[in-house]
Amino acid sequence: xxxxxxxxxxxxxxxxxxxxxxxxxxxxxxxxxxxxxxxxxxxxxxxxxxxxxxxxxxxxxxxxxxxxxxxxxxxxxxxxxxxxxxxxxxxxxxxxxxxxxxxxxxxxxxxxxxxxxxxxxxxxxxxxxxxxxxxxxxxxxxxxxxxxxxxxxxxxxxxxxxxxxxxxxxxxxxxxxxxxxxxxxxxxxxxxxxxxxxxxxxxxxxxxxxxxxxxxxxxxxxxxxxxxxxxxxxxxxxxxxxxxxxxxxxxxxxxxxxxxxxxxxxxxxxxxxxxxxxxxxxxxxxxxxxxxxxxxxxxxxxxxxxxxxxxxxxxxxxxxxxxxxxxxxxxxxxxxxxxxxxxxxxxxxxxxxxxxxxxxxxxxxxxxxxxxxxxxxxxxxxxxxxxxxxxxxxxxxxxxxxxxxxxxxxxxx
Ligand code: NIG
Ligand code: FE
Numbered sequence: 001x002x003x004x005x006x007x008x009x010x011x012x013x014x015x016x017x018x019x020x021x022x023x024x025x026x027x028x029x030x031x032x033x034x035x036x037x038x039x040x041x042x043x044x045x046x047x048x049x050x051x052x053x054x055x056x057x058x059x060x061x062x063x064x065x066x067x068x069x070x071x072x073x074x075x076x077x078x079x080x081x082x083x084x085x086x087x088x089x090x091x092x093x094x095x096x097x098x099x100x101x102x103x104x105x106x107x108x109x110x111x112x113x114x115x116x117x118x119x120x121x122x123x124x125x126x127x128x129x130x131x132x133x134x135x136x137x138x139x140x141x142x143x144x145x146x147x148x149x150x151x152x153x154x155x156x157x158x159x160x161x162x163x164x165x166x167x168x169x170x171x172x173x174x175x176x177x178x179x180x181x182x183x184x185x186x187x188x189x190x191x192x193x194x195x196x197x198x199x200x201x202x203x204x205x206x207x208x209x210x211x212x213x214x215x216x217x218x219x220x221x222x223x224x225x226x227x228x229x230x231x232x233x234x235x236x237x238x239x240x241x242x243x244x245x246x247x248x249x250x251x252x253x254x255x256x257x258x259x260x261x262x263x264x265x266x267x268x269x270x271x272x273x274x275x276x277x278x279x280x281x282x283x284x285x286x287x288x289x290x291x292x293x294x295x296x297x298x299x300x301x302x303x304x305x306x307x308x309x310x311x312x313x314x315x316x317x318x319x320x321x322x323x324x325x326x327x328x329x330x331x332x333x334x335x336x337x338x339x340x341x342x343x344x345x346x347x348x349x350x351x352x353x354x355x356x357x358x359x360x361x362x363x364x365x366x367x368x369x370x371x372x373x374x375x376x377x378x379x380x381x382x383x384x385x386x387x388x389x390x391x392x393x394x395x396x397x398x399x400x401x402x403x404x405x406x407x408x409x410x411x412x413x
Contacts, residue, residue, distance in 0.1 A: 002061030003040040003409060005383065010070045011036035011048055012390050013357055015374035021290060021362040022354040024315035030350040032390070038071055040379040043408040048373060062411070068386035069403060072393075073372050074143025075334035075356050078363035079247075079271050079292060081148050081181075081325035082137075083130040083164050084114055085121035088326040101301055101328065102225050102253065110327055111185035114151040118161070127164045133324065134172050137332040139413060141402040143380030145174055145332075146247070146321075146364045148219055150181030155204050158182055162214035173407040175380070177364045179247055180206070180215035183227050183235050198231045202238040210242035216365070217268065218244035222258035229257040236265040247363070251275040252303070263287045269319065269363040273306045274298060281314050290363045291316055293355075294323035295340035301328050308345045319359035320352060339397035349391040379409040 014031040022029065037054045039047040091109050104110050118126065130147075137145060147165045152158035158180065165178040182201040190197035209215050218239030222232040226249075236246045246265045250258025252272035259280040262270040271292040273280070284291055293306050311318055320341050324332035334356050341352035361371025369378050383404040387393065393401060405412040 001042055001409060002046070002059070003064065003406070004059055004061060005038040005064045005066050005071060006054070007051060007065055007067040008036040008038060008071050009066065009068055010034050010390065011038060011373055012070055012072045013353055013372050014048070015358070015372040018368065018374070019358065020367050021317040021359050023317035024312060027312055027318065027351040027354050028348055030353055030390070038373070038381070040406070040409045043379055045373060045375055045377050045379050047375065064383070064404065066383050070384045070387060070390060071373070071381050072141070072353070072384065073357045073370065074380040074382055074405075074407070075141050076144040076360040076364060076366060076371055077137065077142050077322050077324070077332060077334055078146050078269065078319055078360040079294060079321035079323050080145055080332060081150060081323070082133045082145070082332060083126060083147055083149070083161050084151050084326050085117040085126055085129065086326070087330065088113060091327070095301070105185065105225065108188065111151065112188060114326055115153045115157070115185070115187065118151045119157055123160050123164060126160065127167055130164055130168060131172070133332060134168060134174060137324070138174055138405060138407070139402065140333050140335060140400070141382040141405065142332065142334055143174060143407055144176070144361065144364060144366055144370050146177040146179060146217070148179040148181040149215070150184030150219070153182065153185065153187045155208065158205055159208065159214070162209060166214060173410065173412060175366065175370065175378070177216045177366070178214065179217040179219045180209050180239070180244060181219040181221070183220040183231070185221065185226065195231070198227070198234060201235055206238050206242055210244070215244050217247040219246070219248050221249040222261060223249065223252050223256045224254035229261050232258065232261050236261070240265060245365075247271070251280065255280070259283055263289050268365055271321070272297070274303050276306055276311065281311060281316065284316055285314060290319050290359060292319040292321055292360070292363050293341075293345065294321055294329065295344055296329040296331055296337055297323040299340055299344060300330070305345055308347060312351065317359050317362070318351075318355050319363040320355040321360055321363065335393060335401065336397060338394040342394045343397070349394055352394055353390065380407050382406070
């Protein structure tokens, strides 16, 4: 199976050599080819270049004419909770009236509310609901997504969520990574006995999840009012014994020590990071842990913005993800995440493109397969509508500019 996309106005984010991420000043670098072609063989990018250098005039595969349009590598959304039951607009009024995330959680709302709903939802219905969201984000240009558990909070319900994620892996064309997040919140029956819940994560949940190989990564919500550094330490150590690399929620609500404990355990990413100071930046420098910002959640909750310019100026790579979930970010639109990155965080268009492709691919362990246009990489790309420049993507912040989606070398829509 071969496919040729010809007359591409601009082929965006090309890698001529392998790179694991774009860091510091390199986040501003974006290789493009104007008036380009892209050749796909089976599920891989086989070749690309300028139209005038295209020499296979006897080409006989599928041809797409992209005159006026651009081709991007698909977005990689490295942090979502998109397997959930129902929605939580019931809390929306409280939120708008000014209740904080923690206050809503303390009232038994928030994550515990979702856990109750999920418990009363069948596995098939959970799958159907999540499938709808997967199809939605595919249409919005996402080609790889990480999905967390964490609305189960019991052995049975965490397994139910992780089985749904596995079924999505098996039945959808998008690339999926799964993360076990038993330490998302403390269930009410463990109130005042938080350490016993941590024991249950370590002794009951992790071993059975590992036997069935249901999780690629392990996560902990290491923050004020949720899990402490000591508890995070114990959970990460236990997960790593079973081969689950950490990817953790940290420093969203306070200087929680989450970034440092993440780096200590060689986390693939530490995510949120609204509360990041010099010490945290120092800890990240030289590590293999990518700081990941979730501007959709910060926007929805009215949080302070993380010091992204300071991070990039210090030489760090930064990834952006959607955090798609019913409580703090009911959207998986990565193009809008780019807009928030530019408008709210003052990142440059080139920086947000790198942050939502190659860097977020790294944040889910996929930067050698996805996240840029490179020979041998998986052909997950989208073709835009007619647009004047790539800056137009984050600039036109609510217009759907995704025209055609190609995943694994196949035309999806
Ligand atoms: O990433 N911060 C923790 N967890 C999610 C929110 C989940 C929820 O409220 O349902 C987040 O924002
Ligand atoms: Fe999250």
